[in-house]
Structures are given as structure tokens and as C-alpha cells.
Amino acid sequence: MLFLHSISLFQFKNYARTEFAFDKRIVGICGRNGMGKTNLLDAIYYCCFTKSYFGRSDGAHVQHGASGFRLVANMELNGRKEEAVCILRETGKKEFYLEGELYEKFAQHVGRYPCVIIAPDDIRIIMEGSEERRRYIDALLSQLDSQYLQHLIDYNRVLQQRNGYLKSMAEKNIRDTSLLDVYDQQLVQYGEYIFSKRAEFLKELIPSVISFYKQIASTDEELEIEYESQLLQHPFAELLQRNRQKDVLLQRTNAGPHRDNIDLQLKKQSFKNLASQGQRKSLLFALKLAEFELLKKHKGFAPLLLLDDVFEKLDEQRMHNLLAWVCVQNDGQIFLTDTHEDRIRGHFDALNQPYQVISLQ
Template sequence: MLKLDSISLVQFKNYQQTSFSFQQRIVGIAGKNGVGKTNLLDAIYYCCFTKSYFARSDSQNVLRGAAGFRIEAHFTLQGEPLKIVCILRENGKKEFLVNDEPYEKLAQHIGRLPCVIIAPDDIQIITGGSEDRRRFLDMLLSQLDATYLQQLIDYNRVLQQRNSFLKSIAEKRLTDTSLLDVYDRQLVYYGNYVFEKRRQFLAEFIPAVQRSYRHIAGVDEQLDIDYESQLLQQPLADLFFRFREKDILLQRTTTGIHKDDLDIRFQQQPFKQIASQGQRKSLLFALKLAEFEALKTAKGFAPLLLLDDVFEKLDEQRMHNLLGEVCVKNKGQLFISDTHAERINRHFSQLTDTFQVIGL
């Protein structure tokens, strides 16, 4: 089992210096808006992913007026203690240590402490563009497969180099485009691995999402989800050759795994266009719970589950179905934030007699 026992924050977001201790598997975090509920969840996420879920830059996580931050967390993983320390120095350098041993590469930590988070802006996975759905899928697969993460990092690095060269072709009026052949071979090598992993994983993941959606929604609604990739119709090497002139004209790479998407349809129509708010939220939670189960199956223990302000997003019946999934069936540790302590107590007391509520 994976359990977070305590965490201390120094100059992290709105926390000057604070410590929290967690005695129970189910932990509620209650307080008014702006007191730091989401920030506490983000600090837990940071310990699992070496970065914030909400801020793109590490500097955005520093307390206003301060020059850096420090997070220290104590976990128990499969019966063994695990100490995590993350320090952002004044010069912007970040250090990440496990049991006082630093990582050579931060990517080595991804997947060691599996974690699933559900936050209000996650609805973009349903209503946003393809990049939102790819990001969700990539974060999940990166926790399951370290090689996938590295291949994806390498693919994106070469993709940036190829795009820069495509721009220089137009700006410098270059006639020798042989460097594109080098970039294309590298992208094919990395991209094929990512594509195959996505295709194989989604064959089992999509049915799990559909089952979870029906349970949360409480009705048997027809929901179709398909993996969309240009590589399903043509090899990546052929695609790069076919679209080379177009890429040179547009000065960017127009084909590849960075264009993959999930096509979600409801009653044969685009889901995000006709689905109600409740249906959209149900699908979001279904995706996240299927992610939770995939990690649990692969790791042999339940990941941490972080729920930020979910009580405001679902009606009572859907909320009851969701909490039944995460509190009763889930054997992992759950952290859930809400503005009302009494609401947390009411919902949890109907499901279990062992939970903890922290007031901020």
C-alpha cells in the first residue's frame, strides 16, 4: 500500500511554514476559498510528479516575496518508509531527493509514487482540444512505462528541432533539406514506440472507461470512444515523406503522434457538443477512475487519489456513486477538498466510520 503520513511546506504557494499529519486512509480538507486547500493537494502531487499540476513554472509555486520553497513528505510504500524532499533554490535550481539520494534525471521518479488527481479545470479533457486528451493519456502511460516517458521526451525534443529547421528553411531560403531525413528517422523510431503503446493500452482502457461511466451516470447510455491516429492508416515514415512539402510551406510538422486524439461520441454525435454538464462530469470521473484502476493493477497497490472541489460539480446521486467507488471499493489513500466541513462529514459518515477532516 502507498500512504502519505505527513508533509511539511516552507514558502510553498500561500504557506509560510506548515506541517500536516495524516492518520486515516480518507482525508478531507475543509476551508473557505483561498485558504490553500488546492495548494496542499498540489504539494502532494508535486511529491509524486516532481512538478505542479496547476503551475507551468516552478517560480509560480514560491510564496510571494520569497526566493524558493521546500517540500518534505514522508510516505509508507509497501511497508517501507520513503522520504521525499524537493527544494527550489534561489537561483532557480531544483533538487529532488528520495531517502536523501538525489535523482540524476527527474523523469526517473515518475511512476514510483502513482497518483491520480481530479480538479475543476480537468473538464478540458472532455471539452478542450486534442492536446488536453493527449496530456491526460501521456501522464497515465508515463506512470506505467518509464520507456514510454523517455521515448515521448525524445520525440518532442526532435520535433522541436525539426520545426526550428522548417522555419529556417523559409527564413534563410535553404535548398538543402537533407537534415529533415535525419530528423524523420529519429521521429519514426521514437514515435512508433509511443503509437504502439497507446494503441495497445487503449484497447483495454476504453472499455474500462465506458463501464465506469455507466456506473457513475447511473444509466446505460451509449458512449463511443475511438483512438484517432494517422498511423492507423499509414506508417509514420510514409506520412513524413507524403507531407514534407506541406510542412516546409507551413513551417511546422503537420503529421505524427503529436496529432493523436480520442474521438468521443454520444448517440453517434460529438460528445462535447450535446452532452449535459452532468454527463461531461461523469465522463471526466470515469476517465480518472479508469486511470486509477489501471495504475492499481499495474503497480499492485492503489495510487493516491486527490479530489479537488468535486462536491460542487455533481448532483447528489452522481456524487454518491462516485464516493461509493473511491471510498468503499478503493483501498488506497484519498484526499478530498471542500468548502464545507459538514458536507464532508455527512457524505463520509454514510460510507465509513474512519476518516479525518483537516480544517484550514
């Protein structure tokens, strides 16, 4: 089992020096907007992923007027207590330690403390382009397979280099394509691994998403989810050769896992165009809970679940269905934020489960 006993924040966002202790599996965090509820969840996320969930640079998370931050999480993993420390130095250098040992690569830590977060802007996974859905699946697979994360890092590095060279070819009228051959060989090495893992895990994930959607929405609506990849039809090396002339003309790489998508349809039409607001929210939670379930299955214990401002997203029935599943049917630790303490306590009391409420003043 994974359990966060405490976390201390020093010069992190709006926290000058604060420590929080957690003694229950279900934790409610309440306070007015701007008091730091989301910042606390993000600090927990930092200690699991070595970075913020919200995509900004590390320096953007330093308290105003300060020149660095420090986060210390005291975790318990399968009966063993551990200390994880994230430090952003005054120089801008970030360091991450586990039990006093410095990680050489941040990727080595990702997946040790699996974590799933649901935040207000996550509806982008459904409403925006394929990049958001790739980011969703990459966050999941990076926690399950350290090789996947390293291959993804290497793939994106080579892709950037290849695209840079394609632009140089146009700007400098370069005819020699031998360097493209080298980049292509490296892209194939990393890209085929990424594709194979996405295809493998999506066979598990997609049925789970559909099942959760039906539970949360209390419906049998015809939801279809399909993995779309050019590599399903042709080998990656063949695709790169076939698209080379187009790549040179457009100065970017037009084939590969970076173009993959997860297609979402409702009643044979685009989900985002047809679905109501409630249906979109139900699918978002279904995606996240399926991620939670897959992590739990492969890790052997439940990940941390961070729910930010979920009461504003779902109606009473959907909220009851969600909380009953995450709080009663699962044994993982849950952190949930809301602006109204009475509302948190009311929902938690109805579950008949021990809980803790932290009020931010």
C-alpha cells in the same frame, strides 16, 4: 500499498512553514476559498510528479516575497517508509531527492508514487481540443512506463528542433533537406514507441471508461470512444515523407503522435456538443477513475487519489456513487477538499469508514 504519512511545506504558495500529518486512508481537507486547500493537494502532486499539476513554472509556486521552496513527503510504499524531497533553490534550480539520493533526471521518479488528481478545470479534457486528451493519456502512461516518458521527452525535443529547421528553411531559402532526414529518423524511433504504447493501453482503458460512465451516470447511453492516429493507417516514416512538401510549406510537422486524438461520441454525435453538464461531469470522472483502475492493476496497489472541490461538480446521487466506489470498494488513500466541513463529514459518516478531517484556518 502507498500511504502518505506526512508532508511539510516551506515557502510554497500560501504556506510559510507548515506540516500536515495523515493517519487515515480517507482525508477531508476543508476551509474557505483562498485558505490553501488546492495548494496542499498540489504539494502532494509535486512529490509524485516532481512538478505542479497546474502547469505554471516552478517559480510561480514560491510564496510571495520568498526565493525558493521545499517540500518533504514521508511516504510508505509496500511497507517501506521513504522520504521524498523537492527543493527549488534561490537560483531557480530544482532538485529532487529520494532517501537523500539526488535524481539525475526527474523522469526517474515519475511513477514511483502513482497519483490521480481531479481538479475544477479538468473538464477541458472533454470540452477542448485533442491536446488536452493527449496530456491525459500521457500522464497515465508516464506513470506506468518510464521508457514512455523518456521517449515522449525526446520526441517533443526533436519535434521542436524539426519545426525550428522548417522555419529556417523558409526564412533563409534553404534547399538542403538532409537534416530533415536525420530528424525524421529520430522522430520515427521515438514516435513509433509512443504510438504503440498508446494503442496498447487504450485497448484496456476505453472499455473501463465506458463502464465507469454507466455506473456514475446510472445510464446505458450509447457512449463511443475511439483512438484516432495517423499511424493506424500508415507507417510513421511513410507519413513523414508523404507530408514533407506540406511541412516545408506550412513550416511545421503535420504528421505524428503529436496529432493523435481520443474521439468522444454520444449517440453517434460529438460528445461535447450533445452532452448535458451532468453527462460531461460523469465522463470526466469516468476517465479519471479508469486511469486510477489501470494504475492500480499494473502497479499492484492503488494510487493516491486527489479530489479537488468535487462536491460542486456532481449531484447527490452521482456523488454517492463516486464516493462509494473510491472510498469503500478501494483501499487507496484519498484526499478530498471542500469548503463545508459539515458536508464532508456527512458524506463520510454515511460511508461508515474511518476518516480524518483537516480544517484550514
